[in-house]
Amino acid sequence: MSYQDCLATIRAAAGRDLTDEEISELLQALQRRERYLKAKGLVTDTREAALRAADDIANALELAAVIEKRNAAINVVKRAERVAWVQNVFGNNLAEGLEATLVGVNRAKVGAREGVAQVQEMLRKRYLAGFIADVERTGNMRLFTSGAMDRDIARALWAIGRDTEDAALRALPAEAVDVARVINKWQDVTRMDANEAGAWIGKRAGYIVRQTHDPERIRRAGFDEWRAAAMEYFDFDEMGVMTPEALRNLYANLATGNHLKDAPADPTGFRGPGNLAKKLSGQREIHFKDADAWYEYNQRFGQKNLREAVTAGMIRSADSVGMMRVLGTNPAAMFDTIRDDLIMAAKAAGREDQVIQLQDRRNALGQFMAAVDGSMNIPGNAMWARRAANVRTWEVLAKLGGMFLSQMNDIAIYGSGTRYQGRGFLSGMSEAVGGLGRSLAPQETRDLAAALGVVLDNMAGELGRIGSFAEPGWLTGASRWFMKLNLSNWWVNRMRTSAAFGMSHHMALNSDRTWEALGGEYRRVLSLYDIGPEDWDAIRTSSQRSVDGRDYIVPENVADAAAADKLRTYLTDQTSFLALEPDAKTRAYILQGSRPGTWTGEFYRFAMQFKSFTGSYMQKIIGRELYGRGYEGNGVIGALRNGNGEMQGLASLIVTTTLLGYGSMALKDLAKGRMPRDPTESPEMAGKVLLAALVQGGGAGIYGDFLFGEANRFGQGALATVAGPVISTGASIIDLYQRSLRGDDTAAEALRITIANTPFANLFYARPVLDYMVLYQMQEAMNPGYLRRMERRLRDESGTEFLLRPTEAVR
Structure with missing residues (x-):
């Protein structure tokens, strides 16, 4: 042929x-x-x-x-x-x-979150x-x-x-x-x-x-x-x-x-x-x-x-x-x-x-x-993207040992999400706290979590460097272990399962109701995912799964494929609100669409490190409270005057996150061996503590971090908040070098900076032991009087004292 x-x-x-x-x-x-x-x-x-x-x-x-x-x-x-x-x-x-x-x-419109x-x-x-x-x-x-x-x-x-x-x-x-x-x-x-x-x-x-x-x-x-x-x-x-x-x-x-x-x-x-x-x-x-x-x-x-x-x-x-x-x-x-x-x-x-x-x-x-x-x-340049990612991974290992103590306000965020779904603020907070005690070991619990689209952080971490340019090897393994040791995996896994389980169970409880019989707030949140009367009928009539004596609706049992996918989207997206995590929109905002391995891309990635929580809070939570109840405009004042619960929702959120923010501050002070700051000491102290708690709770966002940075979510200073921890550390090293050129005694401060940038040294339960058993003595030996000056600076700047003064510990 x-x-x-x-x-x-x-x-x-x-x-x-x-x-x-x-x-x-x-x-x-x-x-x-x-x-x-x-x-x-x-x-x-x-x-x-x-x-x-x-x-x-x-x-x-x-x-x-x-x-x-x-x-x-x-x-x-x-x-x-x-x-x-x-x-x-x-x-x-x-x-x-x-x-x-x-x-x-975050608009109350059909399909707005699909x-x-x-x-x-x-x-x-x-x-x-x-x-x-x-x-x-x-x-x-x-x-x-x-x-x-x-x-x-x-x-x-x-x-x-x-x-x-x-x-x-x-x-x-x-x-x-x-x-x-x-x-x-x-x-x-x-x-x-x-x-x-x-x-x-x-x-x-x-x-x-x-x-x-x-x-x-x-x-x-x-x-x-x-x-x-x-x-x-x-x-x-x-x-x-x-x-x-x-x-x-x-x-x-x-x-x-x-x-x-x-x-x-x-x-x-x-x-x-x-x-x-x-x-x-x-x-x-x-x-x-x-x-x-x-x-x-x-x-x-x-x-x-x-x-x-x-x-x-x-x-x-x-x-x-x-x-x-x-x-x-x-x-x-x-x-x-x-x-x-x-x-x-x-x-x-x-x-x-x-x-x-x-x-x-x-x-x-x-x-x-x-x-x-x-x-x-x-990556614009894969080699530099990887090197920069490795530096940021190092910062995570060195800076986030006390992350768990900063997460108390997540409970209030959870409550605000359940309130938006029509399930109540306090009942949501109770659901979140109750879920912290849930065991995830039983196979039926893990199977239900998988059916609801919950990816447990510890298992995802075992699978590899998902979405990361970090160098494979010891840094990857260290990151995985670090998130277990600082209890972040434990906290996040339970918050996610609580959110998914709570929404699925609530849906099962309402399965005997027609679309018209559902509460208005519940219909509103379902409609964001284009779930309407026909979809609801397909969902509510599906067979339910029973775990620990409670019934749950799961997407895999919904016969209508389109309704099942809408349900999956509702569960995964709303879980990311209740157990707050950054999404593609947040990443686009904070990184401005830039690529790793480029000058612009790496600047944004270094400057915005550790700010994804603030970005997510402002974009998803504050945005939802202001614009997610039917307001058509863009102004904050107009939204608060809209009359659909915006003012009450935002007030409840900020008040509760501020209270829990103070709780996080107190826990971090205790972990550092300090007396918690007392807001009743004076009107001036009350104002400082209130503002710091507002920031700690996330309510003031990045602007509050800038103004009161010493109390931000990760315990960093104002420079770290604005420029990022890597740039902040670099500035500290340069300052230390300049002081040494002037003849200042910088040995104790050099030790402090070294320890502050040593992986695993800042785990909240290990650091006090390390401080009192080793570091305070070394700092005092290197620079006599250093601890006394540190105590005085703490008292003058924050109005608090050590529970056990370092000067007494080194006698």
């Missing part, structure tokens, strides 16, 4: 004439396909290879046309629905409607929580996270779906096979979700994991070394033999980190046979010769361990699917099209104010897009 005959077969599939360029590309594709079929032993002679190659490409071409039509239909519907939704729901502020589309907004960011987070939690729960059920979680069986698990994944699967799996350890089957199950879940959203990803035997590439390692090795490894490990027959230029381009893409941007996998189909030929001949997807080749490459140029590759793949899949579910198969182009449609409609309606508003918000919307499409995570 001649190539002209082959091309005739392909022309028939294409349904049109082909250009000379398309013919040339298709000839190359045919030749590569022939070589592949021969290399794999799938054909016996050249004629058969040519026939099979032509048929394969023709079939792919027909499939591409089907994909193109299907995706065109998906996109037409998405475009029309989204434009209509923005116009109908946000008619007075179209730009805010686009913001809601990307990252959600944007790309919320759907992505829901999918991440669903995939990770379900995956962790399934691995735990095998009893092999510790073995999996240790990395000891990575090669065998990779071999098992390679065998699944092949003709030789049974024999190959029998030769491997049962533990590795069990874990591999769980990985394969959740990779299938993500693949099917992607296909439902508009992708067309086939099930491939021998798929191990979405490959990770470490740009710094690849760049450090250089093109020649990397190419030699590629020749050893890659299956070029499967990939289609790559030209030297294509291989060089692949290296450049991996070495610069451009592969890190989240994008839907093959979502859009192909526009004609030319692009299909390019895809067949220029495929950037890497195939390996076998499991051992994958393992060796991953050790040299990837993330080294399988668990991180698996979780990273799930997170990237969740982000891609979330983008497609909201914005179709070409999200960036779709968003621009929707904005253009809104501008044209506003012009036609004579609404120049709306046109100006849409144009003025272009930069902010671009930052939000960067937060959800993954471009904000692509």
Whole structure:
């Protein structure tokens, strides 16, 4: 069979004439396909290879046309629905409607919190929580996270779906096979979700994991070394033999980190046979010769361990699917099209104010897009991004030992969230405190948490450096242990499970009520996720799960898939309000859409370190209390006068967080061996303590941190609050150096700075022992009178005393 005959077969599939360029590309594709079929032993002679190659490409071409039509239909519907939704729901502020589309907004509007960011987070939690729960059920979680069986698990994944699967799996350890089957199950879940959203990803035997590439390692090795490894490990027959230029381009893409941007996998189909030929001949997807080749490459140029590759793949899949579910198969182009449609409609309606508003918000919307499409995570320079991340990780280990003592106000934040849901402020606080005593050890409790999308921090930490550029190795392990030792994992895990369990149980308690019989506040919060009467009926009539004598509604039991996903989004998003955590919108604000490894990006990341709580508090909690009850304007005074409970909600929140903020201050003083500050000592002291407690509780936000920084959430000073702890530490070192040049005795102060920047030395229960047993004596020996001056400075500046004066301890 001649190539002209082959091309005739392909022309028939294409349904049109082909250009000379398309013919040339298709000839190359045919030749590569022939070589592949021969290399794999799938054909016996050249004629058969040519026939099979032509048929394969023709079939792919027909499939591409089907994909193109299907995706065109998906996109037409998405475009029309989204434009209509923005116009109908946000008619007075179209730009805010686009913001809601990307990252959600705190407005009492239908679907206002069902944007790309919320759907992505829901999918991440669903995939990770379900995956962790399934691995735990095998009893092999510790073995999996240790990395000891990575090669065998990779071999098992390679065998699944092949003709030789049974024999190959029998030769491997049962533990590795069990874990591999769980990985394969959740990779299938993500693949099917992607296909439902508009992708067309086939099930491939021998798929191990979405490959990770470490740009710094690849760049450090250089093109020649990397190419030699590629020749050893890659299956070029499967990939289609790559030209030297294509291989060089692949290296450049991996070495610069451009592969890190989240994008839907093959979502859009192909526009004609030319692009299909390019895809067949220029495929950037890497195939390996076998499991051992994958393992060796991953050790040299990837993330080294399988668990991180698996979780990273799930997170990237969740982000891609979330983008497609909201914005179709070409999200960036779709968003621009929707904005253009809104501008044209506003012009036609004579609404120049709306046109100006849409144009003025272009930069902010671009930052939000960067937060959800993954471009904000692509390092400008991978090496410097990693080094800077390592420095910030060190600061975490050195500065957050007392973080637990600063979290008392989380209980008030929790209560404000349950009040917004119509469940009461005090009852919410009681629910939060009661949940602190809940054991998470029983399997049925952990299974329920997974079903509700709760990812426990300690388990997520075991899986790897999710979303981090930090160097793998001892810093990663130290961070994981540090968050356990400072009790942060314990606190956060219980607050999250309390939130999810409380909402699920409350829903079960209301399952006998129709939509109209529900309380108005409860209907309002459900409507934020586009849950209406029909969805509620599907949710409330689903079978319930019973744990410890209480009933719960779980998404997996809801028969209507759309209602189930809306319920998942409600649970995961509202959990992030009750157990406050930063979201994509907060990250976009505090990092201004900047990329790591750039001058601007690293400036923002250093300056804003430890400020995500303040950013989240202001954006999510204060924003919700002011604008989440129906107020249409943007002014704070107008919101407080709206009359829907804004004033009462904000007052209750600030009063309670301030009281609990004082409790945190008292606990931190006691942990440092000091008497808690007494607000009754004098009117002046009462004012200082009130302001400091307001800041500690989060009520005054970053401005309060600036004015009264010595009492901020993490116990840092004003400079640390504004410039970040790394810059603050640098300034302290420079000041110390200048003082030493003047002849000052700086030995004791140098010791203080050293200890303040030593990992694990500031754990709240260990530091007092270290101070009184060792450090005070060393400081006094280095600089006689240092402790006496320290006591006097504490008394003059904060009006308090040590419980046991250091000068007495060193006698």
